[in-house]
Every structure is written in structure tokens, then in C-alpha cells.
Amino acid sequence: MTIKEVAEILKQHDNFEILTHNYPDGDCLGSGAALALALEKLGKRARVITTERAEKFSYLFENLSEGDFTAEYIVSVDVADEKLLGKYEDVYRGRINLCIDHHKSNVITADYKYVDPDSAAAGEIIFELLPELGVEPDKAIADCLYTAISTDTGCFRYTNTTSRTLRISAQLLDLGCDSAYINKVMFETKTKRRLALEREVLENMVFCADDKCAIIYTTKRMTDGLADDETEGIASIPRQIEGVKMGITVREKESDYKISVRTNGDVDACAFCRQFGGGGHAAAAGCSMKGSLGEVLERLKSAAEQTL
């Protein structure tokens, strides 16, 4: 389907629920909030469904009405798989009307699907949807979309960044988006506790596969008292080390381990994670594992030895 058809469908409905994925990031929250803002500009009602809204993302929702209403139309944004709806999986599985996403690995079931893997972020798709909806973007929408695009591209550093990404972002700057604030919050602010965590993580780093793979981990003890966004981004640490083709981050959660895999694209992170029931992109993917930390590390090490 075309982006024009996506817009036509949205125009025909009202009372939207916009689904985002669990462990929500800047792209799903920013894209979801921007779409909701656009729909509200058309006089419609829209609510963004989130498993959590970290404090640092609160500005995305400041200009939204949301509120209580019975949902008529369900749109998922940046969600590649129903499993990623987290605690909402059972509520929405089989009920998604429209899926808007940029993950090649998308396997969601929906009445209509618009998946564009050439978009660096779902935010790019929402930006291109606005003129089709007849919505003039304003600063609030620009802030949401800049958040979406900058976070999913590591502030234009990752290989998914295209000239279209930069041109759209230039337009967002011209619309007055507060890139200085957003960059500062998303990329330039570390708490002292976060710095202490980084130090401990570096001390425990494990190398394998002839140093082509580096694995770091955080335990519940290490991240106790830290907000989720304080532990974010450490997944990029191991991949940055010279000679490392695959960087793996293991984070102990309540009942399992969350694994993030980052590569420079030569090694398929998505394929690596799929063998453990996960997915994602070629350069950044994730999965979950149960067991002891020692077992999890051993499974990852032997899988890495096989892959590399």
C-alpha cells in the first residue's frame, strides 16, 4: 500500500489507540506521539498506549489531549511483532487494524500494513504521512519526530542514516524543533550513577571468538535504583572496541535476561538473535533468555564462536 492510502484509511476513522513496543524508545514514543498529535489536529481523538513513559520522554506527551474514550481503530507504530507489545500483547493480538513500521523483520498481523525498511526510523514514515493527511507540522510534532529519528540513528551516526533522514531532520530544525534540548537529554546527559555503572561494566567485560566479540553485562544489583534510561545505551559500548565485530549486552531483568546485540552490519545481528527467539535489524537486534548469568554468557559465547 502507499503512504497516500495509509492517510486515506486514517482519515476515515476516529478514536484511535496507537500501540508502541515494550522497553519503549524514542522512535516508537516520538512516532506514536507525533501521529496522535496529527490526528488531534484533524479533530480526532487518539491515545498512545505505552508500557511505560520514562521521565526524559515526558515532553513528547505534553501537547496531547489523549483522555478516555472507547477505541475504534488500532494502529501500531514501530512494533515488529505482537510479542513486543509486552503486557498488552494479549489485549491487542489479532485486533490491530493498521501497522506502520520500518523493521524488515516485521511479522505483525494487521488488516493493513505499511512497512518501509528504507526508513531509518518510523518517524520518517510519520513525517511523510503528514502532508497526505493535510496536517501542517508544528514545533510539537517536530520535537516528537526529531526525537524519533535522532534516537533511532544514534544522532545520525548509524548506517541506517540516509540523505532523506538528514533532509527530513533539516526540515524539523526549520520547524523550530528543540534539537539542542533533545540532543542534550538523549545523548549528552549522564548521571553520576550511570558513570559508576559504566566503570563496573568495563571492568567485567568478556572477550571471545578471538576478541571479535565483546560481552558486557549488568546485574540487578548493579542497576538497582537506576532508571531504565540510565542503563540505556551501554549496549553500544562493546561494539565500539577496535576489532570487535559483535558487541553483546546482557541485562538482568526481573525474571529473565534481556540481550542486545550490535554489529557493524557485516555480521547479521538479527539472525543471531532469531536463534534465541528475538529479532531486529542487521546491525542492532535483541532477544531474551532465562537461566543463570553464567549459563546465559556461555550460550552467547558459544553462539558467537559459531557465528564469527
Next chain:
Amino acid sequence: MTIKEVAEILKQHDNFEILTHNYPDGDCLGSGAALALALEKLGKRARVITTERAEKFSYLFENLSEGDFTAEYIVSVDVADEKLLGKYEDVYRGRINLCIDHHKSNVITADYKYVDPDSAAAGEIIFELLPELGVEPDKAIADCLYTAISTDTGCFRYTNTTSRTLRISAQLLDLGCDSAYINKVMFETKTKRRLALEREVLENMVFCADDKCAIIYTTKRMTDGLADDETEGIASIPRQIEGVKMGITVREKESDYKISVRTNGDVDACAFCRQFGGGGHAAAAGCSMKGSLGEVLERLKSAAEQTL
């Protein structure tokens, strides 16, 4: 003067020497190399004068002829002050014909000066000079200018990034510049020794002015055996800490200390450094100091207490 006039002057001359600043960064090297490539495309000869060329920047010079010739016209690029010519200061002081720069603090003496503080990088000026010179940019020039612009904006993260910066960079991507390689080398690669240095730096960090200032330092012992570019970028560590308005990095060099000051723009880093004979931008500036490490730290601490 206008950019068109800059182009006219360059067209009228031949056998250029292009000066860059000491402790050369991606902007002066990338802008210098791009200008030299453009002049060579016009059938002229040009040589980039550099105090050093770190291995990671070697690709900038791969497509240049340079070679031996008697210089007729001297152009400085990204050099705010003759002092910053380092070991070439005495050779070129008073001989600079054309100065192209983007530092507001520029105090260079030259026959002609084109200083545009609205450009995030000198590379933006060189990009806009190309059509005036009648030079069609190619991949080699695009690689140089992408290096210049991305390094001077922290890969589009710093507040100097404008929509023009992003639009120019989009064009560079369309010209085939290898942003994936450049981003990887400039922003995503750390040696194990660099990681060890970061750990030690974090352990020694000093806070002052009610934690609004954080100071880190490296000694010759800590950086022994590390290349200059392995110690680069640590200057951004202290400024990133929550609540820190001014981050100061002290690096022990052969006979003095090199001080880098980073702020979020609220505090004038340039003014802070000027009291010690340095200069730079509002958010990023530098100076040098002599004395013992303890003395240097004390002088910086009391200046920070006064400023904040």
C-alpha cells in the same frame, strides 16, 4: 567579502599553501584537503600544511597530489589565530593572503578574510565555495567535507548544527561519501587502551563550584604510548554529567598542559579560556598552562568558582 569574491581571488592565483591549526582536527584537515582537491581540479597546485596527520585521517590526503613547488599564495583554513599554527607560526605570521574560517574569535591578520561564524564547520564554507569555483564535488571531496562537518558538530549533536549543516551533509551523502566508514572511525572506534584511559580518568575526576564544574585530567604516564587521537574526545566526558555546566579537561603535554573547556553554551567557554590566553567557541574552547598539575587544577578550580 562574499564567497563569490573568495572564489575569484582563488581563481586568480596558483601554487597554494593551505594552513591548518595545530592539534589538527577533522574540520581543518578535511576542509584543507577538500580545498586543495578543488584547486587541483582547476589545474592548480596546492599543498596542505599540517603539524601532523594522524593515521585515521590518512584517507583525506589519498587523492591529493600536493608535491614540491614554491608557494605563491597562502590560505589559512579553520585557523582563528596565528598562534594556533604551532611550529609554523614563525614561518607564516604576516604572510597569510586569505583567511577562511568560522570562529567568531578569529584574530588572524591576512590580506583577505572570510569568517562566517554561522557555519558549524569551515567545511560548510568550502562546500559553498565549490560552485563559485566551478568545481563539481566528487566522492573524494565529499569524504573530506563530511569529515570536516561531522567532526566539528559531534556528528550533528552539538548546538552549532543547523538545518543548513544537515542539508549540506545530505548532499554529501548523495555524492557517495562514505559516512559509514567515517562515522565508524571518528565516533565508534575505541582501542582497549582508550577504554582503560577512560576508566582511570573517571576515577580521578574532580568536582567544584557546587558540582557545576567537573575537571578530568590525563598525565603523560596515563597517555604514554597512546596516539593523539586515542586521547581525543575525552574532553566531552565531564560536560555530560548531569548538573555540570562546565567540563574541563587537562592534558599534560611535553612542556605544558593543554586545557579544553566544554559548556552547554550557557557559560561562555571562550571567555573563560581567554583569561588564560586561549580562545574558541562559546561552547568549546581551549588554552594552555604551565606549572605543576596541582597548580593548574587549583587555578582552574578558582576560575570556575568565580565564573559559575
